[in-house]
Amino acid sequence: MRLTSLLPDGEPNCMALKLRQMLILLDCGLGQEQLYAMPVREGGLTETHKNVAELAAVTATTSKQTNATNNKRPNSTVSNAEQTDLRQDWASFLKSSTASFQPNKKKARTGDGAGVPETRLEGESGLGSGSGSGAGSASASANSPSAKGTSPTASRDYMFKLPDFSGIDLKSIDVVLISNYNHILALPYLTEFTDFQGRIFATEPTIEFGRQLMTEFVSFFGTAVASSPHEAIDRKKLVARSGAGLYPAYTLADIKACIDKIQAVRFREHITLYGSLKLTAHSAGYCLGSSNWLVQIGTENIAFVSSSSTQSNLHPDLFDGTLLEHASTVVAADLCPKGSTTYDSGMNDICANVARTIARKGHVLIPCTISGFLFDLLEDIHLHLNRMGLVSQVQYSFVSPVADTALQYSNILAEWMAPRKQEMVYLPEAPLLHGLLLEKGAAKNYKSVHGAFSSDLKHPCIVFGGHPTLRSGPMVNLLHMWGRNSNNSIIFIEPRVDVPASLEPYEGLEISQSICPLDIRLSIDQLVEVMNKYRHAKHVLVPRSATSSTLADGTAELSDAKGTTSTSAIRWSSYKVGESIQLDMGSLYETVLLSEELAKGIYPQAFGNTSYAAVAGSLSIYNNQMQLEPASVTGRQVLALYTQRQLRGVMNLQNLLAGLVAIGVVDPEVTESGPDKDETGSTLPEIKVEFELAGRRSCIIVREDETIVKCDESVRPLLREPILKCFQTL
Amino acid sequence: MTIQIVPLGAGQDVGRSCILITIGGKNIMLDCGMHMGFNDERRFPDFSYISKTGDFTEMLDCVIISHFHLDHCGALPFFTEMCGYDGNIYMTHPTKAICPILLEDYRKISVDRKGERNFFTSQNIKDCMKKVIAVNLHQTIMVDDDLEICAYYAGHVLGAAMFYIRVGEESLVYTGDYNMTPDRHLGSAWIDKVRPDVLITESTYATTIRDSKRSRERDFLKKVHDCVADGGNVIIPVFALGRAQELCILIETYWERMDLKVPIYFSAGLTEKANHFYRLFINWTNEKIKSTFVHRNMFDFKHIKAWDRSYLDSPGPMVVFATPGMLHSGTSLELFKKWAPDPKNMVIMPGYCVAGTVGSKVLAGEKRIQIDSFTSVDVNLQVKNLSFSAHADAKGIMQLIRQCEAKNVVLVHGEKSSMGFLKSRIMTEFGIPCFDPANGETISVETSHVIPIEMSASLLKQHLIRQAEAQQEPGLASSSSPSDSSDDNVEPGSVHHKPPKAASSIRPKDKVLIQGMLVMDDGKPIRLEDADEVLDRVGMARHKVRFEVRKPYNATALRLSVEEAASKMKSSLEEGPTAMETDDNELATASAPPTASVSFDSFKDWDSDSYALDLVFVALQKSIGSHIKLSREGSSIVVRSVKIRAPTALDDFEQGGLLVGWDYEDEDLATRVLLVVTLALNVSR
Structure with missing residues (x-):
């Protein structure tokens, strides 16, 4: 392999x-x-995003106009309108990022082809900081089909x-x-x-x-x-x-x-x-x-x-x-x-952290995917808050385009859960706590931070979701919104995340940060x-x-x-x-089924602890299963042609002579020759046995690993037995 | 090896399914149901058949429950808690969840309602369920080292499963109840091509076809619709789980499609809980429900609302699902009492009713029913009995047999008469044995006993190459004919038919002749390897024995026969080519090449040895040439180590005859060659 x-x-x-x-x-x-080398993209804008709104006033107006014109166009398709919306977000983002967060800080990261997006980023930022309206017009011009391919919007794709x-x-x-x-x-x-x-x-x-x-x-x-x-x-x-x-x-x-x-x-x-x-x-x-x-x-x-x-x-x-x-x-x-934190020790830190923040009426941001040990963590946090008497004030929000599906789907997977959780469905109860919380309204899920999220918002709130790298998704908006208040906290729970790199584009954060990556691997x-x-x-x-x-x-x-x-x-x-x-895997074997009929005719011979048996049959491959069966009559005739018999052992002259005498040979004539005695130049020592049997002259030449029998056809059947008796056969 | 099957229940009958099987020395009980039609000891299977002394745990390796209907699991608490079986019990997750609720319902009717004694208790049910091991679909469970089971989706009710059981190379499939067509909330049954030795299948609808079920549903909905359209009330007595949900979905979808506003109510505190089961086990429903559940859960009914007693006096019309299902108490009885006298109303009995209950009297068509010692009620309302449980029809059963490629079929869970019809159909259509045992009748099915071994891949490769080479020999492949290849596609040549070469060369090689050495080492799998390699490993020196024998033949007779043939040929050439055909076919073909090579006038410097070699060569090519390579080198013929040659002065043999030499390892080949030589040179005819 x-x-x-x-x-x-x-x-x-x-x-x-x-x-x-x-x-x-x-x-x-x-x-x-x-991802860390990528720019930050807003997951979407909210009305409460004051920073952006103020700083991007000019752009916003431009975009709004574009938007308005688009909407007036009677034949503008839905997708067209969506595109425009996105671009509007982009325009505002360009403005906000350059003005307030300056993501064009040079990164020390090298290699990995990160250079490409970085240069792009630089160019973009230059454009953005050069003139706010410039960015706006760029995005507006992107609406015309001719400019599409080359527009800055398209070139800012994540790679x-x-x-x-x-x-x-x-x-x-x-x-x-x-x-x-x-x-x-x-x-x-x-x-x-x-x-x-x-x-x-x-x-x-x-x-x-x-x-x-x-x-x-x-x-x-x-x-x-x-x-x-x-x-x-x-x-x-x-x-x-x-x-x-x-x-x-x-x-x-x-x-x-x-x-x-x-x-x-x-x-x-x-x-x-x-x-x-x-x-x-x-x-x-x-x-x-x-x-x-x-x-x-x-x-x-x-x-x-x-x-x-x-x-x-x-x-x-x-x-x-x-x-x-x-x-x-x-x-x-x-x-x-x-040196990673185990679940049990890290979980306590997180719970304590969450409780402290809630107690001071702060929001908690937990950037993570809605899956995995989050479901356990939620249970532990809820229990902890319950013990602290804080639970009634808290709202859990799951913000992700797939939050709804993830939460609902996870709760119908009892068969894939630990036995403790499996038992719950027999009651019947949702095996994971969030099922109950969602039902009671203590937990809510949102596709994004647009719309219902802000209107439902209760203080304090624990938000799960977004991408742990903070490069896109709802956490970006929320960090903008709540990042400057030291009462709030952000807790990193996912392993594999480089927290300093995640936070690098964000400047002037007051939010309390804690890093408790839980690693259950x-x-x-x-x-x-x-x-x-x-x-x-x-x-x-x-x-x-x-x-x-x-x-x-x-x-x-x-x-x-x-x-x-x-x-x-x-x-x-x-x-x-x-x-x-x-890696060397040794020799390969295939599984074959030996049919009962064939197995009956097998007589193993033991050598030490192992038994051996010669076997011959016809292998059929049917339904991906190989089966070895007795061959047909014609098959057996063909097999006989290929049969290779085996003789093992060393020829013993005494046994041979005794055997010959037993079949009626009188006075065999034994001649020894070898390198020492031989005059003919042969290098091999050999013993020649000559005799007469049934009126025919025959001769057997015995060498170290070879025996040659020369005789008449009529005599051979007689000679066969005494010779083979000297060896072991299989 | 044999597989034995004994139905303790459900043999030529519907109810108290319980089938004992013995496979590879393991005893397994398939289902442990009760019979709804009996109130005496006949309601449970006769467990004394298994063991007279009651050591069931010793006797049985496991119990498998296919689904939660009482005729498949109703006797389980009795068997485990009162008969004392303490071994493994397997069922799917939903079955494990829902089964205890139905058992409890049943227990309540039997004990609380009818005052039966010596019945299992609530605690018994709980203890029994603790022994259950829940399984997931397709998951292979090793019950012990040899016995493995695997569940497949059966689509009959939520969590219904078919079980594949395997011990060694013997296997069996038990279907439980199943449905081959997807219905409103469940998918269709599906199984891998497992090729079981025995398929035990239900045959409830052995003579029904699916369309009739669809039209019955339509009929049912139409009746309900007509009834409410006339201002009548419809009461459907149900148990909280199972059919209730099937009917709810049926009516809900109809209401939605027809945009009806007539209220539907579901009584029973269990409803919410029951529907919750369905929501938690959404994975076991069909793809459509599964894919939409996030947006709209099929079991959150829009039109069906919870029943409140205050609705009892509202004017109607309405449709009410009321518990319990046998009209023996509770809301269903209360509603029935109120609505029974009005012929506009309707009662639909979707299930079976225990004898003696109000429900059974209604079904029996009684016009005046004594409800208790004080009250009796006139029954004027319309009574319908409709069962919508999803079973496979005849077509579905045939489809399943085809799908899993069963080698034997055993029919259970059906009426005797319809079984007979299906049985003959299976036997004629598939040509496989089919059985329909009665309760207590033993069926024995012989299976072939095969031994799994491991074959060296290089050995297989070596043989495949050899076979491929032998068949590619130009001009020789054509001598093998497909008509002879019924059992092996390699066969000795025959010149009688000459099939087109292309056909035989593209035919897939489904059989390979294999020779090797079985190595049996304690504790290791048996392996088949190359004989030479094995013997080399054994470590004994190899000894070569070579035989050289003189093969005398009658040179004069040979010469005479050739001269005779030549003169015949000459005359036949003069007479015309047609004479050739009258000649003995074999002789003519045999002597054709030598006559061609030896000119008619060349008998003067006649070399009988070389002529004999020619003859032998032709004969060998005809007999074994299609399998093995022959070569002619000057004055000798070589076939592997076998060498046939004319003697030279150096050989200290008596003169006359050919010399045939071979190594002992080719003894079998040599024997064959010697035979051919003898025949070829024996021309004294």
Whole structure:
């Protein structure tokens, strides 16, 4: 097998696994790193956004006029109107960002092609700060179709770096396995923009939450115009050509097409493909539907352990380690970095923080996706506030384009939850607390901060949603609104987020910031523990970051507390982006069924502890199942032609002579010749036995590993037995 | 190996489904239902069949419940709590959730209403449910090391499942009740192509076709509509779960489509809770409901409102779903008493009623019903009995058999007469055995016992290449004919038919002849490997034995026969080519090449050995040439290690005859070659 990691450590997973003739893509995550180099985009504007309104007065008027003219146009389509709205937002944003936040601060970030958007950003900002009305007019001019392609609006699209597909023939990928929804965002690029034609498997919740995350991604980072500008380009070539370029986000249509291609599976459902490949998802305990995959080909078993958690007090179904019992090779990915906060300790901090803020009547902002351990955290926060007597004052708001779906959907997934939660539906009660809170009106969900959000707003409020990088989505507006009040707080709970980088574009924030990233993924120490628990001689591959050094024999020393190294039972090695790891898998076996009829005629012979039996039959391949049956009469005749008999052992002259005498040979004449005695020049020592049998002269020449019998046809049947008796046959 | 099936209930009958199977030494109970038609011990299956002493836990490996209808799970608390079964019980999540509610309902009727004793208690039901292991669809559950089960969607009611059961290489599918056409809130049953040895299928609607069910629904809706249009009230006695929701959706959609304003009420405190179950298990409904539930949950009914006693005196018309379903107490009885005398009103009984209840009397058509010792009521209203439970029809059953490719079919859960009809249809259409056992009758199905082994992939590859090569030999492939290839597509050549070469070369190779060595090591899977490799590993020295034998033949006879043939040929050439055909076909073909190569006048320097070699070569090519490579090198013929040659002066053999030499490993080949040589050279005819 060969394993190649396509995204760097610390990013979502994407790995190519070449196994025998199969090419399997393990996960298809989209790198998040480049997001920090992107400009901030408003998720939308609110009436209360005074800063912007004041500072962008001129622009706003211009835009309003544009808007008004647009509306007057009788034949203007809906999408046209939407575009205009977006542009209006953009115009205001340009103004506000340059004037109040100055996002054009130079970043120290290098490489990753980040230079492209940065230069653009610079140019844009120059334009914006140069003249406020200039930006406004630019956006207004974008309304004319001729200016569309070149308008600054279009060029400000967010660009994303895909996994490095350059070394892979995408067409030859047989299967894509998705472990959980955090590792699915790049999938539409693969399915919609390349000639990929393999099959994709994921659990039902992974597909649904994956769809939601993609939708959210598009609404945050999608192109500003409704019709995607890359529609005109040959989409297939776009991604296939290179692995290193930057691409704009896909569209909602791409998401639908991509999601439709995924086949839903459940835990421990056996999937058999192409006759020899078996796939099974096992619960990973990390989030709803999170899975680890067991890949079996022939008799070879490989376990892909992605984001997993052995934490047992959360809502997802518990970690199922049984896949490790069968696996000879384990690929571990998405481990928790050293020194992360565990859920239990971090959760207390967060609760305390929330309570303090609520007590001083401040708002709490929690930038996160509406999924995963948030559902547990909400329960803990609610309990904590309840204990503190603060619960009656609080409103929970979930702001995301998919908040409604995410909240409702998560509550019908009891089968995918821990037993404790499963029991709830028998009562019947919604297994997750937010079901109750939504019903009672203590929690509300909104598509964005527009409209109902501000009118419903109660003080204080805890807001969940947005994108953790703070580059787009509702948190941007809310930070503008509430960021200058030190009574409010913002709490970062998601791991994998670079908080200083997230906050970099924002200046003059007074809001109290706390960073409590909760990481429930397996740490390297936990991984070692798990591997030792499910003991089976195996080879474990871990990300390079989880190792402290590579030893001389190519194995790795882990960076866990004990500095674990390879033992006879477990061999550890590491992988890293851009490097391929080659592992020898030994010889391959196929499962075949031996028919009862054939089995009856088999008589095994024992040599030591092992028995052997020669077998010959006709192998039929039917329904992807191979069965060995007795051959037909004609088949047996053909088989006889190919039969190779075996003789083992050393010829013993005494036995041979005794055997010959027994069949009536009188006085065989024995001549020895060899390198010493031979005059004819032969180099091999040999013994020649000559005799007369049934009136025919015959001769047997015995060498070290060879015996030659020369005789008449009529005599041979007599000679056969005594000669063969000297050997072992099978 | 055999699979044994004994229905304890549901054999040629509907009710108290309970089927015992023995597969690969495992005993499994499929469903544990009760019979609604009986009040005595016949209502439960006869568990003493399993064990006279009551050690059920010992006897059974597991119990599987297909869905929550009482005729499939009604006897479960009795079996676990009162008979003492303590082993594993499997059912799906919704079944586990809803089953206890129906059991409790049933218990209340039997104990509280009819005063039965020795019945299971509420606590029994709770304890029983604690033993249940909930399963998810398609999830493979290992009951123990050998027994695995897997649930498939059955679409009959919420959470209904079909179960695939496998032990080793033997497998069985039990359908429970299922429906092959998606209905208002459920999807259709679906199963993988699992190719079970036995399929145990329900056959409730064995002789019905689906259209009739649709029209019955239409009929039902029309009757309800007509009744309310006339100002009558409709009462539908239901249990809170199951059919109630099916009917609610049916009426709700009709009301929506027809834009009716007549109020619909649902009595019973359970309703909200019941609908909540459906909301939480939305994943088990059909795709349409699933995809729209975020915006509008199908079980949040718009037209159906909660019943309040104060509506009792409102003028109507109205439609009321009232509990309980057998009109024996509560709201349904109260409403019935009030509405029964008016012929404008209507009662619809959607389910079965226990004998002795008001419901059963209504169904029996009694015109005056004694409700208790003080009150009796005149029954003038219209009575309809309609069952809308979703079952597969004959077409659906056939479809399922085809879908899973069953090798045997066992029919249960149906009327005997209609089973017979379906049985003959299955046997004629699929050509597979079909059974319809009565209760207590044992069916034994023989299965082939196969042993799974692991075959080295390189061994397979080696054989595939060999077979491909043998068939690609130019001019030789044409000698194999498809008419002989019924069992193996490799067969000794025959020259009688010459099929077009293209056809045989593109035919897929579905059979490969394999030879190898089975290696049986304790604790490891049995492996089939290349014999040479295995023996090399055993570590014994290989010894080569070569035989060289003189094959004498009658050179004079041979020469005579050739000369005779030549002169015949000569004369036949003179007489005309038609004479050729009268000649013995085989001889003519056999001697054709040598006569062509040996000129008629060249008998003077006659070399009988080389002529004999020619003859042998032709004969060999005809007999084994299509499978193995022959080569002619000067004065010798080589087939693998077998070498046939004319003797030279160096050989210290007696003169006369050909020399045939071979290595012992090719002994089988050599035997065949010697036979061919003997036949070829034996021309004394």
